[in-house]
Amino acid sequence: MPTTTPAPDAPLYIVLNAGSGAAETDERRAAIEAVLRAAGRRFHIELVDDPERIDQQAKAQAERARADGAILVAAGGDGTINAVARQAVEHGCPFGALPQGTFNYFGRTHGIPQDLTDAVHALLRASVRPVQIGTVNGRIFLVNASIGLYPKLLEEREHDKRQFGRSRLVAALSALKTLVLPHRRLRLSLEAEGKEIHLRTSTLFVGNNRLQMEQVGLTDVTPAVADGELAALAPKPVGRLRMLLLMARGALGLLADTDDLVAFGFRRMTVRTPRYGRKRLKAAVDGEVLHLTAPLQFEALAGKLLLLVPAPGDAVSG
Structure with a gap:
């Protein structure tokens, strides 16, 4: 698939799931901010402390990212990554992931480091690669x-x-x-x-x-x-x-x-x-339990997610 490099100064709009508790969330936020400030990169961190609002908050950040030529980023487990990626697909935004879940199949598949500091460094040097998503009744899934x-x-x-x-x-x-x-x-x-x-x-x-x-x-x-x-x-x-x-x-x-x-x-x-x-x-x-009406329509959609993947030197094996 073709790859492109985002603008070196493209802002990062990061949706961070706070579900792991206040102390751990503060630690993760501080780690992200430290790397980005040292790199002189513009960013905004949107903290999600209510799971019911993640779609609304991710949509708002996707709209900003599209208007500002920015990169939309998810920091959290597979459910968080799915919710933010869904908005990235709908709004045509480049998408980055900072995986923090237990299994991290999505991040490991694409060589994204699980260590948060390493993942942010890798994000800064990443390039965009269109990757496949699946859909069921129009709802996307990555895993x-x-x-x-x-x-x-x-x-x-x-x-x-x-x-x-x-x-x-x-x-x-x-x-x-x-x-x-x-x-x-x-x-x-x-x-x-x-x-x-x-x-x-x-x-x-x-x-x-x-x-x-x-x-x-x-x-x-x-x-x-x-x-x-x-x-x-x-x-x-x-x-x-x-x-x-x-x-x-x-x-x-x-x-x-x-x-x-x-x-x-x-x-x-x-x-x-x-x-x-x-x-x-x-x-x-992708780990979120919901209700769908039969018949179910599954489809593979190639190249729909514009994912930032690590450079070869930053990628880790799954």
């Missing part, structure tokens, strides 16, 4: 979107993290708890690339992140999302023990060796619920 068991798993994980702290161990134990509890299976009709698939599954997962596919061992099964496709994954109807084994295989990067999973790549896909028609479905979109 994944899903229905069924996975949104429930995310809701339980957030509840447990609030109670026991944010760590990968808490996330793993919370997922295990959700998997062993009873759950309903979906009846779905999928139409993609001229083919129709009928299936019963506990969850339908659509990925737009090659690193995530690599970590579960599916890059040989599903086409590379970098080539303009999304990856659809759905476990076949199995008992709890086989579901746990399936999840264990995913954790070990061995999903390519199982027959208990439907996996394929696509550019456009329609998902219907034949039994319920226009049913409202709980969905997870």
